[in-house]
Amino acid sequence: MIYAPALALACIGFLVMIRHRQALLLFMGVEILLAAGNWVALLAVDQRLLSQHVAVFILFSIVVAAAEATLGLSIVLRLAHRHRTIDVRAFTSLRDGGE
Amino acid sequence: MSAVAVIYGITSALTVACGIGVLLARRPLIAGFLLTAAMIGLGFLFWELHSPMLAGIQILVYGGGVLVMVLFVVMLTPSGQSLPSISWPWRAVWLLVPLSGYLAARTYPAHAPQISGRQLGQWLLMRQGLPLEVLGVLLLLALAAVLAIAQAQSEEGRS
Secondary structure, eight states: OTTHHHHHHHHHHHHHHHHOOBHHHHHHHHHHHHHHHHHHHHHTTTTTSOHHHHHHHHHHHHHHHHHHHHHHHHHHHHHHHHHSOOBGGGOOOOSTTOO | OOHHHHHHHHHHHHHHHHHHHHHHOSSHHHHHHHHHHHHHHHHHHHHHTTOHHHHHHHIIIIIIIIHHHHHHHHHHTTOOSOOOOOOGGGGGGGGHHHHHHHHHHHTOOTTOOOOOHHHHHHHHHHHOHHHHHHHHHHHHHHHHHHHHHHHHHHHHHHO
């Protein structure tokens, strides 16, 4: 039951990814999902894991999420420049020249 | 139920409410601001869970870095149009706000060990040197990849 609020936030992130078709909002859903994962990890300190292990895990998770967002958003910018939309249904190819 | 547990419950409810705001927002810019609020709320939750260092990193990286980038992308892409209105069943997710607040306040781990910045720094530098270096290389590679993508984009625009 201790994890229920974090799981609720994770569900919201998942629902954001299901409901929206704009690439940007899909990224927002992923960020919420990853942040909820960090919250679950921090709650696990008291239960089973050592605090340092969890802290390092969360630190790494934050850095990897930042790198993922940077790369993903640059790809979104490029696709938006090419297709004039950020609706993921319009993206059928990542390759230059592909429609 | 202690005062800290109540504050933890309220922060949890507000964070979940901001997440629901992202889900139900009709404009990407509003969703971006609500995501910023949710990430700052999560930072406060980390602080209430006795991890001030992780709270600071969470607010700095998500609230200050990633979200500014998201808002830039909102400005630079054709994402200004309103999203379609949501149907009534989706609004049932608002029930999660009081539920998560109540559950968080009831299950607040008051005796969780503190994770201070000193502990974290010592652990990272003394015992996790290689993973720390790998993280640095990962960030450098991500930066190089983004620069390569931007370079290709500017050449594509010129031709």
